[in-house]
Amino acid sequence: MAALIALVSVLSLAYGSVWLMLAMLGGFVFLAPLSCIGLYAISAQLERGQPVSMRRSLRAAFRRHLGNEMVFAIVLLVIFLVWARAGAMVSVFFPEEGDPQLVDLATYLGIGSFVGAIFAAVVFCASAFSLPMIMHRDVDTVTAVVTSVNAVLRNKRAMAVWLAIIVAGVVVGVATAFLGLVVILPVIGYAAWHGYLRTIDASAFPRHAIGITRDPRPESADQL
DSSP states (O other): OHHHHHHHHHHHHHHSOHHHHHHHHHHGGGTHHHHTHHHHHHHHHHHTTOOOOHHHHHHIIIIITHHHHHHHHHHHHHHHHHHHHHHHHHGGGSOOSSSOOTTTTHHHHHHHHHHHHHHHHHHHHHHTTHHHHHHHSSOOHHHHHHHHHHHHHHTHHHHHHHHHHHHHHHHHHHHTTTSTHHHHHHHHHHHHHHHHHHHOOOTTSOOOSSSGGGSOOOHHHHTO
């Protein structure tokens, strides 16, 4: 994922502009949740004392839960398309001067950031706990998304701090020529998995009949 972000950013900057690169980085907000499903699988194996297998992780990410992931991907795609359209409409606030200064761009950047923040908040609420829940329990996408949104709204301050940590981590990763993302993204995925387990009581939902999370977590993991 870090390599993909770096590649797209470099190509956007080389064949487009800084604005295109920033827009593409913003678009990764809608793809990042899906890219973490493999990290959740690795986290589940670690806490169960299972040997970490890339094959099992990829199978969990792209085969066992593919149906729910595709539904979630469609939801993110719709949000992304609306976001792209809104971003195009915000361009009417771009200064008409040929060489605008930062002061002239204040309105454009302010409105653009506000609109982008709204869409990012929607994606964050929908994905904060939904994909870990799909990995953990045998639930459909709608149930997982509703549970995620409800959990975020009930823990606004904690989730605001978590969102700030994610944003800061991504900024640091990009500022280090994307090398920092190699470490930061797995840490975020691992923390998101355990944050889900601490926040959501999913005991009422059925377990998967097969797969990594078929077996319950050991009691020692609950005491960590």
